[in-house]
Amino acid sequence: MSNEKKDNGAFMQRDRNWHPPAFTPTYKTSVLRSPQKALLSLDNTVSEMTGPVFGHNQIGELDNDLILNYAKNGEMPIGERIVVHGRVLDERGKPVPNVLVEFWQANAGGRYRHKKETYLAPLDPNFGGCGRAITDDAGAYCFRTIKPGPYPWPNGVNDWRPAHIHFSVFGQGFAQRLITQMYFEGDPLIARCPIVNTIPDQKAIDQLIAPLDMGNTLPMDSLAYKFDIVLRGRRSTMFENRMEGN
Amino acid sequence: MTQPLDYLKETPSQTAGPYVHIGCTPNFSGIEGVFAEDLGVTMVNDLTEGERITVRGSVIDGKGAALKDALVEIWQADAKGLYNSPFEMRGAADPNFSGWGRCPGAMDTGEFVFETIKPGSVPFKDGRPMAPHITFWIVARGINLGLHTRMYFSDEDEANKADPILTRIEHQSRVPTLIAKKTGSEYRFDIHLQGDQETVFFDI
Numbered sequence: 334m335s336n337e338k339k340d341n342g343a344f345m346q347r348d349r350n351w352h353p354p355a356f357t358p359t360y361k362t363s364v365l366r367s368p369q370k371a372l373l374s375l376d377n378t379v380s381e382m383t384g385p386v387f388g389h390n391q392i393g394e395l396d397n398d399l400i401l402n403y404a405k406n407g408e409m410p411i412g413e414r415i416v417v418h419g420r421v422l423d424e425r426g427k428p429v430p431n432v433l434v435e436f437w438q439a440n441a442g443g444r445y446r447h448k449k450e451t452y453l454a455p456l457d458p459n460f461g462g463c464g465r466a467i468t469d470d471a472g473a474y475c476f477r478t479i480k481p482g483p484y485p486w487p488n489g490v491n492d493w494r495p496a497h498i499h500f501s502v503f504g505q506g507f508a509q510r511l512i513t514q515m516y517f518e519g520d521p522l523i524a525r526c527p528i529v530n531t532i533p534d535q536k537a538i539d540q541l542i543a544p545l546d547m548g549n550t551l552p553m554d555s556l557a558y559k560f561d562i563v564l565r566g567r568r569s570t571m572f573e574n575r576m577e578g579n
Numbered sequence: 580m581t582q583p584l585d586y587l588k589e590t591p592s593q594t595a596g597p598y599v600h601i602g603c604t605p606n607f608s609g610i611e612g613v614f615a616e617d618l619g620v621t622m623v624n625d626l627t628e629g630e631r632i633t634v635r636g637s638v639i640d641g642k643g644a645a646l647k648d649a650l651v652e653i654w655q656a657d658a659k660g661l662y663n664s665p666f667e668m669r670g671a672a673d674p675n676f677s678g679w680g681r682c683p684g685a686m687d688t689g690e691f692v693f694e695t696i697k698p699g700s701v702p703f704k705d706g707r708p709m710a711p712h713i714t715f716w717i718v719a720r721g722i723n724l725g726l727h728t729r730m731y732f733s734d735e736d737e738a739n740k741a742d743p744i745l746t747r748i749e750h751q752s753r754v755p756t757l758i759a760k761k762t763g764s765e766y767r768f769d770i771h772l773q774g775d776q777e778t779v780f781f782d783i
Contacts, residue, residue: 344783347589348589348782351588354587363723373780375781381727381783385677386665426587435602437599446608447600450649461605505666506666512718516595526765528593528594541593
């Protein structure tokens with residue numbers, strides 16, 4: 334029997350200075366899509382402390398393998414083969430198990446499989462660009478994929494996105510819901526990207542840059558990058574949950 | 580010297596971008612054969628308890644245009660006011676109701692639609708009942724951090740007037756931005772990102 338207590342308290346307050354503000358005019362689309370009035374502060378009620386659960390049985394065998402999950406006729410996508418792995422932790426450093434992590438990205442040429450995508454780079458017939466995983470008891474997830482390419486986008490006259498992978502993470506309560514992007518160590522486009530630079534604090538930007546992980550690289554197969562994700566922590570002192578107390 | 584607190588910092592948010600549908604609703608975006616079904620499409624089945632409703636709306640920008648690349652997720656209690664979550668401590672929720680829905684805006688109109696049930700009332704922290712509500716989370720290109728809000732129901736006037744959160748909103752003229760209008764079995768809930776009708780968003 335585990336003596337681990339199931340925390341069920343409210344989540345710690347989000348540090349909004351660590352996240353990008355809503356209005357960031359150098360990222361032009363935010364201008365008309367950013368709320369301008371003050372947010373209504375609300376300590377979590379049960380509506381925010383709870384959240385949906387996804388079972389391992391909802392996940393297919395190839396869901397975390399972007400090299401094979403869209404490949405046809407025994408072929409494979411073109412590009413640099415990589416493994417991305419990490420842990421989902423909360424602010425207290427505790428692993429968050431059974432969390433759905435979804436990811437999507439461009440192909441090696443920097444092209445997305447989407448009808449509104451206008452970049453000249455070719456589609457890869459063997460690359461879909463989406464996958465998902467559920468964290469294990471230690472909060473760990475992993476997937477393999479092709480390293481995405483950088484691409485131009487019509488924000489400035491000559492703006493380019495650094496290579497990146499989008500992540501959508503659930504956590505255990507709806508208050509933890511998060512979408513973010515992972516960047517790759519050493520990419521000179523990171524510092525020039527208007528979307529990266531919506532984040533005011535360089536230390537917060539650094540948290541989105543995955544280091545090359547030679548320790549987990551597969552020789553003659555794939556390079557590896559490690560990307561840990563931190564979700565909001567639950568308060569351990571719970572006055573609102575007298576059923577279990579503290 | 581005191582001990583260090585040693586809290587980690589939350590991973591900073593980044594916009595979902597224009598192609599959030601590739602990752603969250605791949606079948607909708609035309610990437611078929613990877614996942615059998617997009618998650619969050621079906622909230623109810625034949626056995627789900629409660630009053631069937633449709634929730635429909637748009638996410639609207641500062642110039643009045645509906646976003647065509649938004650993704651909306653909802654989270655709600657079952658007909659008895661219980662959440663289908665391991666962190667629900669008050670009892671077992673209806674096993675035939677997930678409580679969670681995800682809908683991309685339609686490519687041509689931007690509209691989202693949820694087929695769901697009307698939720699029961701859920702208690703506030705001090706035990707007072709909150710008026711029935713659905714929690715919303717909105718992401719899209721240009722939204723740097725996902726937006727949380729709530730939808731209340733126009734046919735729950737009395738409960739809304741006593742709701743501990745709605746009554747706390749200083750500018751009461753903004754309360755209608757959180758109340759969906761009922762027509763038949765359908766509720767209309769438009770989310771305005773800016774302007775006179777800007778929806779009240781929550782810092783939760």
